[in-house]
Amino acid sequence: MNIKLNSRDPVYIQVIRYFKEQIATGILEPGQEIASRRELANKLKINPNTAQRAYKEMEEQGLIFTEGNLPSRITKDEVIIKHVREELILEAVNTFIASIQSINVSLEEAVELIKKNYHKNPNEQEGNQ
Amino acid sequence: MNIKLNSRDPVYIQVIRYFKEQIATGILEPGQEIASRRELANKLKINPNTAQRAYKEMEEQGLIFTEGNLPSRITKDEVIIKHVREELILEAVNTFIASIQSINVSLEEAVELIKKNYHKNPNEQEGNQ
DNA sequence: TAAAGTGTATTAAGCATATAATACACAACA
DNA sequence: TGTTGTGTATTATATGCTTAATACACTTTA
Structure with missing residues (x-):
């Protein structure tokens, strides 16, 4: 978990960007489980609500998906994944x-x-600056 | 006055950046008068306090200076001006x-x-995005 | 002299973001 | 069966940025 948070941009935005980079480079693979909200919050020393906000937005963008109350996973949609890299x-x-x-x-x-x-x-x- | 304000970054930061660009390109020359706080606020449809905040910070950074209650002016310090371009x-x-x-x-x-x-x-x- | 335009300053309110503290339903598991 | 860990949700508080509404001292100028 190699992410540096700056104090300029909203934290949840930075978290989303971090996951996009991980998806774009293939470090996070399609279908792969990601850290739970609480786990991520612990690792990054941020609030669980902020982690939740980032995940919720990623879910709305189709980057991750959640089944039941299992940990969320990276999308398996290759089109979306390819698009993420191009967008960045x-x-x-x-x-x-x-x-x-x-x-x-x-x-x-x-x-x-x-x-x-x-x-x-x-x-x-x-x-x- | 060709400046587009986005809703992501603080307005006063965007204003400072705009002036830095104008200084770096020489569009604003050393010693040149710039718009008053109220005038700038009117042109950009922002609050005079926000304009004041931007100018105050530019003054602290040595980009502009103010004598009495005359309109502020661009610094005459060529070292600072050169540095602005390099920094950007x-x-x-x-x-x-x-x-x-x-x-x-x-x-x-x-x-x-x-x-x-x-x-x-x-x-x-x-x-x- | 009076009006208008400077810079500067203060107080109040609204909004987005972040944190804090909980709460609840559900599933896995010891 | 109870504990733990999921996702999800709500309420409250604090902070930074922005706007709004004034206010005051000082110059210029009509």
């Missing part, structure tokens, strides 16, 4: 392009920056 | 890299995506 990529690309265009960074400059920083250890990186 | 770029790059690495997108794939989407009309783009 598209969002990242669009956000990045909007950011650099707003300050007149050229395509060449942007590509150079990505190449230069891609292999850096994140701990060496600065930024994020 | 670094933040965009680091955020993007973190996002794509979290879903195992390769450097090559990432560069391709940037190249493919850079010249697209933003209105054609999708995403942003």
Whole structure:
């Protein structure tokens, strides 16, 4: 469970994003059981209600499903899973392009920056006001 | 005044970011007068207190300064101005890299995506849940 | 001089988020 | 059979952000 919570964004949003990443990379497999609400809350030191809110929303989005009162599981719908990855990529690309265009960074400059920083250890990186 | 406010982030944060972009691109020049709190609030249809909060924070960060009760002005400190642009770029790059690495997108794939989407009309783009 | 426009400050209310503390029905299991 | 662990739900409280409504001191200007 390698998730860092920031204090900017709503916690339940960050939890959902974390699961989307795990699903997109295949770390969480179709049909796989996930932590219960209480278990997740314990691990992340968050409130069980917040965990419940995240799971409820993921259920509404079809990312997970629940049968009876068994622990929830990752969807088996491959279409949804594929869509999750594409959605995350598209969002990242669009956000990045909007950011650099707003300050007149050229395509060449942007590509150079990505190449230069891609292999850096994140701990060496600065930024994020 | 070309600023779109979303409902995700705090308004005063978005206002600060907007001014940083204007400063970074040189659209707002050193020493230039900016809209008064009330004027800005009117233009953006936000509360004067929110405008005041944004300006106060920008003043604390050295981005603007105020003499007497004249309209505030953009800082004349070129070091700060240069730093603003670098900060925005670094933040965009680091955020993007973190996002794509979290879903195992390769450097090559990432560069391709940037190249493919850079010249697209933003209105054609999708995403942003 | 009076009006209008500055920056600055205070108080109150509403909303979303997060936490806290419970509660209940159900199923597995020791 | 009772305990434990599921999902699910409700009520209350606190905090941050936003809006609203004022207020005051100071300049400029008509």
